[in-house]
Amino acid sequence: MTRAIRSLAFAAAFATASGFAGSVVEAQTLAAVQQRGVLNCGANGNLAGFGLPDAQGNWTGFDVDYCRALAAAIFNDPTKVKFIPLTAKDRFTALQSGEADVLVRNTTWTSSRDTTSGLNFTGINYYDGQGFMVRKALKVNSALELSDAAVCVQQGTTHELNVGDYFRANNMKLKTVTFATSDEAVKAYDSGRCDAYTSDSSALYSERLRTAKPDDHVVLPDIISKEPLGPVVRHGDDQWFDIVRWVNFMLINAEELGVSKANVDAQLKSDNPEIRRMLGVEGKHGEGFGLPNDFVVRMIKAVGNYGEIFERNLGQGSPLKITRGLNALWTKGGLQYAPPVR
């Protein structure tokens, strides 16, 4: 329902706003955010580890910390974020229409989303892949045994398409049951409507804990797709694109250079020129973004570096206990790699 309403509002807004005002909001997202005094961040709201408000309304999660880092960079205050919980199928419309300034909602980067939806992906903050969760009692060891199985899936995701491709490529019969939210999909799976639930494997670890008896379910080892997740911005504002892209790069660089929440003040006195440039002690690298020179210091003080964000929300410091895997730094056999500050 909310999606339908939002789409209608979007269509109507487009028709009227364009008819009378003449042009859509173009560029100047940073100025608009600064003037508003708060960052509107499209978030998940329903996935422990990535984005979930607690009983008091405090948001936590991997993607949530990216929004906080962005707010810290702009306002020097990680609490100046308004989180907009979005379902998978609402999310792009919310960003396109300007309701959200940035979308950090475990969103997969694909060519069509990048080119025909008026969106730009700024980078990859999590390398993921699609997997399946099944009941242990089914004694299934591989996704290849799932022919004829009923698969619950969330609407408006790449998973809907990947599962179709995978079953077709392996000559298996597919029966999907599609739900508007992951909540409904998991509930239906848990109540026995489906044999399997498919999503990003990181999400599966989190959703497993939401089932009535997590120990009865197992995540299959098969990864059937590449799901590079990353923050998304509207097309047409290069300055804002650069800021969001470099928030990710700076968090990764900070981990690589050993700058953490605990030692960031001490690191300001470091002799390492790379650290000095990154933290704004040397050069004027912040100004290029339209931000203060010490914006990286603010970010690190608020949320820590990439590794700290990962461990706190997804890794050993969280109930999910996901290992770094592909998301380890390039220096440690992973794929996380950021361009230098220079």
Add this chain to the structure above:
Amino acid sequence: MADARGQMRPTISPLNDPRWRSAIVQIVLCLVVVWLAYAAISNAADNLARARIASGFDFWTSTAGFDISQTLIPYTTQSTYGRAFWVGLLNTLLVSALGIIFATIIGFIIGILQLSRNVLVSRLAAGYVEIIRNLPLLLQLLFWYNAVLKALPNLRESLTIPGGAVLNNRGLFLPKPIWGADMMVVLAAFGLGLVAAIAYHIWARRRQALTGRQYPVLTVSLLLILALPMAVFAGLGFPVSFEHPEMGRFNVRGGIEILPEFAALLFGLSLYTAAFIAEVVRAGVQSVSHGQTEAAYSLGLRPGPTLRLIVIPQAMRVIVPPLTNQYLNLTKNSTLAVAIGYPDLVQVFTGTVLNQTGQAVEVVVITMAVYLTISLVTSGLMHLYSQRFALRER
């Protein structure tokens, strides 16, 4: 200016001539509306292009790539978005049409029961109406979906219903009839019986008008329409076989599959709308003055014919217009399918297709046009029907 008699008419400026003035105002208004529409559309297209959002209808023929759980026409993941649109539309029409039929039947029964002289019956019927129509439909749909799912056994403990049907939390699986070649003869017998029954009906009415004698129309019609084809069917040695649903590793295979999402939606919509229809029917029947019934009784009509010939035709004039509203509501409410995973037009088209193509404007406009068309067709048909009950002056 001179007219035929050569008299001069006073010359007035066109601006002060009411005919000219109204024409000018209307032309200007039309131009303004057309300009506004044009400006809105061209600017929207312009802005979409500037924001790099694809526009146009090219997506219609692109491969969809996703699966749909209930398809009335052949559909695979390699079908097009256009095909997915038709699948969604047919699913919407199916649940709406069946919902309208069930809601009407239940609604009429409950509505009549509300007028029963038996206090227990009328109170129960009134209680049904008050409970159902005062709870939000979405809540009811979620209740039915979860109640249905939770109550049903899982695949391993499937219930086998005598006759070969299988029931579990994946749905109801019925044996699928496979008709033999001789089935054409049975169909022909059915058609023949139908024609004969109609002919007999016309003949009986003429005879009644002439002689006043009544004929057993119902019995004869049933015999002709049902018994005749059944007899032919039996005489040909039952030319039908059944594809029985079988247990697969994960799911039941074969047979006719009725999804729990479909059942819950149909159930919820029918019961909900029936409560409103019951009120419409009750009000309609009560709107017929009691004097009409008394007049009929005094002419010697029994209660049955009184209801059929006197009360209902007059009540229908009051019932049909609000009934149309309920049918339109039911069709539009079927979009709540989105909450329980039934692939109706909104779920498939403005859900998955909109999201995968990113073309919100086109998809939403098409969907709105479809619902508008369905609604207009429904009210058009109901208008034709209500004309049958219109007062005719003689």
